[in-house]
Amino acid sequence: MKITRRQFLKGSLAAGALFAAGGTGILLGPKKAHAFSQSPNLQKFIQALRNPLTGGIPIAASDGTRTWGSITATHYTIDIGQFADQLHPSLPNPTTLWGYGQGFNGANNWTKHLGGIIVAQRDTPIQITFQNHLPGTAIIPTDSSSSFPDVGLFGVDRASVHLHGGLVPWISDGGPFDWWKPNGTFGPSFLNNQVLNPGAVAGQAEYYYPNNQSARLLWYHDHAHDTTRTNAYAGIASAFVLTDSYEAALVANNNLPGPLDPRTFYLVFQDKIFVDPNIAAIDPTWPGIMPASKAGDLWYAHVYDPLRWAVGPQPLGPPPNPSVVPEFFGDTILVNGTAYPYLEVEQRQYRFRMLNACNARFLKPKLVYAQSNAIGSVGSTEPRTAAAGPAFIQIASEGGFLPAPAMLNGPLQPRLTMAPAERTDLIVDFRNIPAGSILILYSDAAAPFPAGDPRNDYYPGNPNTPTSVRGFGPNTRTLLQIRVKARVGPANPSIALPAAFTPTDPFLVAQTPGVPIVPVPNAQGFASVKLANGTTVQAKYRYLTLNETFDGYGRLIQYIGTNVPTNLGGAGNFGRAYDSAPTEIVNNGAYEVWEFANLTGDVHPIHTHLVNWQVLSRQRFNAVTYNGTPAYIGPSKAPDPNEMGWKETVRMNPGEVIRVFAKYDLPVMPFAVPPSPRMQAAGIPNAAEYVYHCHILEHEEHDMMRPLVIV
Numbered sequence: 218m219k220i221t222r223r224q225f226l227k228g229s230l231a232a233g234a235l236f237a238a239g240g241t242g243i244l245l246g247p248k249k250a251h252a253f254s255q256s257p258n259l260q261k262f263i264q265a266l267r268n269p270l271t272g273g274i275p276i277a278a279s280d281g282t283r284t285w286g287s288i289t290a291t292h293y294t295i296d297i298g299q300f301a302d303q304l305h306p307s308l309p310n311p312t313t314l315w316g317y318g319q320g321f322n323g324a325n326n327w328t329k330h331l332g333g334i335i336v337a338q339r340d341t342p343i344q345i346t347f348q349n350h351l352p353g354t355a356i357i358p359t360d361s362s363s364s365f366p367d368v369g370l371f372g373v374d375r376a377s378v379h380l381h382g383g384l385v386p387w388i389s390d391g392g393p394f395d396w397w398k399p400n401g402t403f404g405p406s407f408l409n410n411q412v413l414n415p416g417a418v419a420g421q422a423e424y425y426y427p428n429n430q431s432a433r434l435l436w437y438h439d440h441a442h443d444t445t446r447t448n449a450y451a452g453i454a455s456a457f458v459l460t461d462s463y464e465a466a467l468v469a470n471n472n473l474p475g476p477l478d479p480r481t482f483y484l485v486f487q488d489k490i491f492v493d494p495n496i497a498a499i500d501p502t503w504p505g506i507m508p509a510s511k512a513g514d515l516w517y518a519h520v521y522d523p524l525r526w527a528v529g530p531q532p533l534g535p536p537p538n539p540s541v542v543p544e545f546f547g548d549t550i551l552v553n554g555t556a557y558p559y560l561e562v563e564q565r566q567y568r569f570r571m572l573n574a575c576n577a578r579f580l581k582p583k584l585v586y587a588q589s590n591a592i593g594s595v596g597s598t599e600p601r602t603a604a605a606g607p608a609f610i611q612i613a614s615e616g617g618f619l620p621a622p623a624m625l626n627g628p629l630q631p632r633l634t635m636a637p638a639e640r641t642d643l644i645v646d647f648r649n650i651p652a653g654s655i656l657i658l659y660s661d662a663a664a665p666f667p668a669g670d671p672r673n674d675y676y677p678g679n680p681n682t683p684t685s686v687r688g689f690g691p692n693t694r695t696l697l698q699i700r701v702k703a704r705v706g707p708a709n710p711s712i713a714l715p716a717a718f719t720p721t722d723p724f725l726v727a728q729t730p731g732v733p734i735v736p737v738p739n740a741q742g743f744a745s746v747k748l749a750n751g752t753t754v755q756a757k758y759r760y761l762t763l764n765e766t767f768d769g770y771g772r773l774i775q776y777i778g779t780n781v782p783t784n785l786g787g788a789g790n791f792g793r794a795y796d797s798a799p800t801e802i803v804n805n806g807a808y809e810v811w812e813f814a815n816l817t818g819d820v821h822p823i824h825t826h827l828v829n830w831q832v833l834s835r836q837r838f839n840a841v842t843y844n845g846t847p848a849y850i851g852p853s854k855a856p857d858p859n860e861m862g863w864k865e866t867v868r869m870n871p872g873e874v875i876r877v878f879a880k881y882d883l884p885v886m887p888f889a890v891p892p893s894p895r896m897q898a899a900g901i902p903n904a905a906e907y908v909y910h911c912h913i914l915e916h917e918e919h920d921m922m923r924p925l926v927i928v
Contacts, residue, residue, distance in 0.1 A: 255493070257307070259307050293319075293344075299350075337460070342428055357448075377393065401418075431461055433616060434457075491549065543775075544576070570640070571640060612642050613641075762777070764790055765792075766787050778791035778792040803928070804928060808880050823869050
């Protein structure tokens with residue numbers, strides 16, 4: 218009988234399956250999984266970090282304005298297409314990628330990886346004409362089994378642009394069914410052009426972003442149904458920087474480096490695997506399913522391997538090839554689109570704005586000293602993990618500035634952890650680091666998180682990853698080398714952070730560090746919540762669950778559900794498929810508390826569209842005996858200081874209930890926004906169609922996503 222991994226012992230969750238207690242149960246051992254490729258040995262830290270301020274990554278340029286009555290929007294034209302980029306000097310060929318940029322001309326070098334960064338100002342709206350030039354042949358293996366019908370029905374050249382973290386009308390949210398193709402075919406939720414530009418030509422899609430949010434780092438990426446995980450991995454993602462008057466005041470009065478200051482660095486992390494020149498021997502079916510792939514291109518897992526993942530009952534037969542996989546973990550970390558770069562800093566204070574853009578890999582970044590300060594030596598590329606470098610002061614997360622600065626990575630301080638899609642804004646002080654020192658930005662987060670499988674943890678000395686050697690990749694622990702130089706010129710004024718931040722988006726509830734907020738629902742399903750302005754509101758209370766079982770091919774599959782059993786995937790399961798009837802139907806302007814019970818052994822980063830949440834509290838419960846009502850096994854705990862304030866991606870730990878709070882306001886638009894035709898077909902009139910989902914992208918698409926419907 219197969220033993221699954223991650224799932225808590227709950228035999229009723231999947232017919233005929235035995236689940237591993239405590240969420241571990243990983244199939245370990247040194248035996249190599251079938252057809253799982255690894256990158257060639259790339260020398261670490263021989264190329265500089267790409268910096269958008271110096272042209273290493275293109276910043277998008279406006280091409281005019283558009284108007285709606287008295288509203289004027291800055292206009293951009295951004296292309297989506299195929300290109301090639303040299304991501305490491307030793308790769309035998311430039312890597313074929315899909316992504317954003319401007320000036321598409323069909324040439325391989327028309328843009329750079331992560332190109333099209335947008336810098337915006339609060340309350341200055343933006344309209345973007347996206348132009349889809351994607352070819353009809355994928356560069357990443359795509360699953361066309363019955364679990365992913367859109368690939369087989371409509372092809373791989375579909376695009377849908379999601380401004381991740383944006384407060385936008387649903388027609389510009391880039392939901393899974395908002396896709397369109399180069400030939401003008403579009404999905405059932407695509408009303409973009411009908412509203413914003415009825416005269417748009419085939420291949421164009423119009424999006425409108427009001428930008429009435431506080432300063433924050435957002436990002437935009439593909440969200441097309443059934444190809445989100447492969448399109449994002451292929452490169453269709455970039456940053457969106459939003460600034461405002463409050464951030465400008467901190468720059469002027471508190472000496473904070475501004476969003477485009479030379480002392481502000483944007484660090485976007487992704488994990489990849491590159492095709493080996495000997496790929497036919499490593500992965501025999503790869504040449505047949507990806508005939509155009511060459512050495513140096515991206516490799517992605519496409520075989521559901523029973524040596525690596527559990528297998529359940531298979532009423533539909535064995536998984537196809539290509540097949541969806543439970544998660545994908547690369548062996549090579551890219552930072553700003555290049556493998557193993559280095560960064561030179563002076564003895565100054567800096568601002569690091571980080572984005573975890575990995576499909577599934579969590580990060581726990583910290584600074585440690587290298588084994589040697591001799592640039593070019595093997596020791597300069599390897600960490601002294603016990604020799605801690607500067608700690609971090611976190612000032613903001615996905616939703617902008619925190620209520621107060623949070624201390625991380627110092628003695629007796631919490632360790633910074635970043636799930637996929639989480640952002641963090643840090644102050645790092647190198648003023649007292651001796652000139653000539655070399656530091657390593659280091660991460661040892663388990664993959665999957667938190668239990669881990671050592672085959673996904675690439676570093677020298679790990680017997681499960683023997684190709685990882687000192688000075689070279691594959692390596693997932695050494696993210697970035699930082700070389701500290703003597704300061705040139707006068708010192709900058711010290712950054713004087715306020716004791717508390719007051720961002721332009723006020724917090725809904727006032728939170729005291731260490732004090733949990735635990736609303737208690739009444740018999741009618743509403744709970745009293747005291748707002749920061751002193752008023753008390755009645756918030757609807759919803760019970761949600763995170764679940765894992767097997768699909769019809771015997772593959773692990775993840776679901777979001779309520780606390781009402783559905784028996785989907787086995788008796789006693791609470792999960793619901795994405796396309797089943799919506800349950801989270803929310804009145805516009807309503808306050809709601811959502812309580813998630815994680816019944817799996819994974820940490821799931823749950824991301825909501827439209828709104829930001831405030832995390833109220835966490836509480837351990839007995840996931841083994843869960844029957845719709847949690848049996849708690851400990852007191853409620855407050856969120857960590859760096860997850861207070863606004864969050865739209867929340868880490869939900871195994872065996873834990875997480876309570877989040879939000880006011881579900883639709884943005885006010887200068888034009889009429891029509892209702893969703895998909896929701897009308899489901900019997901919900903006057904509805905705006907959004908989603909919420911796990912941002913482990915392989916989970917999101919199989920099938921850990923649910924509708925968020927605002928009426």
